[in-house]
Amino acid sequence: MNFRKEHDCIGPKEVPAEALYGAQTLRASENFHITGIPVSHYPQIIYSLANIKKAAAITNNELGKLDDEKTEAIVFACNELLDDKYHDQFIVDIIQGGAGTSTNMNANEVIANIGLGHMGFKYGEYDHLHPNIHVNMAQSTNDVYPTCLRLTLIAKMNQLIESMDYLRSAFAAKSREFSHVLKMGRTQLQDAVPMTLGQEFGSYATMIGEDLDRVREAKKLICEINMGGTAIGTGLNAPPKYAQIVTEKLRDLTGFKLELAPDLVEATQDTGAYVQLSGVLKRVAVKVSKICNDLRLLSSGPRCGLNEINLPPMAPGSSIMPGKVNPIIPEVVNQIAFTVIGGDMTVTMAAEAGQLELNVMEPAIAASLLNSLTIMRRGFRTLADRCVTGITANEDICRRYVENSIGLVTALNPYIGYEKSTEVANEALKSGRSVYEIVIEKGYMSKEELEKALSPESMVQVHPLSLEAVRK
Structure with a gap:
């Protein structure tokens, strides 16, 4: 593999010649073998960084701080990232020390080198477009x-x-x-x-x-x-x-x-x-x-x-x-x-x-x-x-549970009264028979009356706001 020589405040560092990232990104990839999940796992992070660097370059240009050539190169590089290119160059682990500096510098270096290539220079020739001086102008990792x-x-x-x-x-x-x-x-x-x-x-x-x-x-x-x-x-x-x-x-x-x-x-x-x-x-x-x-x-x-x-x-x-x-x-x-x-x-x-x-x-x-x-x-x-x-x-099973449940007597209170409901409940508990069967047998309600009482329309009172919530 061919390498190019870069340096940062720690010292010189050999970077693969064709890599778009630089020395700081490479150090981060060596320092943080943590989750195995690189930033590129979340493409939206790269889109966000590209939009931030693009907005910053345009703003710095409008304020007279960044010349047109460098601005155009940075914007070009950001657009390339927004078009899903070069995402494999974002290699730092999602969890890292440094408050996110490694992620920010990964973006700065990749954008600088894409921009350099667009301008006709070699990767790493940062005198013409620098990751910190130009891509990161008026910025900090902390914003x-x-x-x-x-x-x-x-x-x-x-x-x-x-x-x-x-x-x-x-x-x-x-x-x-x-x-x-x-x-x-x-x-x-x-x-x-x-x-x-x-x-x-x-x-x-x-x-x-x-x-x-x-x-x-x-x-x-x-x-x-x-x-x-x-x-x-x-x-x-x-x-x-x-x-x-x-x-x-x-x-x-x-x-x-x-x-x-x-x-x-x-x-x-x-x-x-x-x-x-x-x-x-x-x-x-x-x-x-x-x-x-x-x-x-x-x-x-x-x-x-x-x-x-x-x-x-x-x-x-x-x-x-x-x-x-x-x-x-x-x-x-x-x-x-x-x-x-x-x-x-x-x-x-x-x-x-x-x-x-x-x-x-x-x-x-x-x-x-x-x-x-x-x-x-x-x-x-x-x-x-x-x-x-x-x-x-399973409609039949649901219905059978209702007919057999002691809880049914609560719903029948308005029809047969509390005393008779209690009587039916006690008998159902002792005999194991259904409430439905006992009510008809005792003549407290006819089958037709009981069926009407057990209809969803009679049995269930639905609040109009609940109906509206379901319709939406």
Whole structure:
């Protein structure tokens, strides 16, 4: 392999001649063998860095700090990255020491060398286009890296919002499909009172809809950036008006509703928005995991469990038990939830570890949040497509549970009164016979009257707002 000689403040370093990265990136790749997951694993990080460097170059040019030739070369290089070229040159580990400096320098070096090639120079001839002097002009890792993370999070949150809404719609569709299926509701795993299977699935749609609003609220906090604050938020080495202009350029390039933080010193050290987002992701994960627990319970059996619904069979469930099929899709979403909950603790501790004017633990925050957003987005799509849309109801079993349940007498109170209801319940418990059968036998209600009382329309009172939530 041929090498070129570069140097940094540590000393000289041989870099592969055809590499677009430089000495600092190579040192980082040698220092941080941590997760085995390079920055390039998340292309959105590269897009974010490219947009930041592009916006900075254009701003510096408008302010008279960067000449046209260098500006054009940097913009060209950034556009190449935005076109998915050269992503393999982003080789630093996602978790790294240095508050993200290695990621920032990886971008600076790659952009400088793409630009040099475009200008007709060799890689590493930094006298003509320098990673620090020109690509990183009026910037610091301490405003570039947080801004990059926020741009990346916004894009990933938009994807999560789409995935959550897709899952919500799947449950809402099932709610409408099952609106006529009468079943027994349960509290503390004991029979409670009748409801419809449609109401049960409608509640899942509503739960996810509520959390969609929470994710959107968290996104608003992430839209505040600290570009122009440079090292600690004082704006050292950035020209006047730079912060406002570069924010406007980024807003135009990304289409995101970005706002410049009112206090850049505070914004450079504060990671509260990440804690808020992580907490919201945990909330979503906990609630969807609870729904998956319900799906597993409702489909349990099929002969010796509740067996009120059927989950679509996705794979053989055992290497030893013939014919066994397991609820593997809800199970994998449960495990996604556990991972997200653990990631929330990582974000919490990393945010708490900030000191004075900077939090150097943002790479761990980035790794946790991006992993959570990725697996949640994929998991929710999987849950919708490979489970929810294929669920069917065992209507006869649901009906039989209602007729046999002692809980049915609660629903019959308005028709036969409390005393007779208690009498029927006690007899049903002692004899093992169904409430339905005893009520008819005693002549408290005719079969026709009982059937009318047990109709979903008579049995279940649905709040109009609940109906509206399911229709959306």
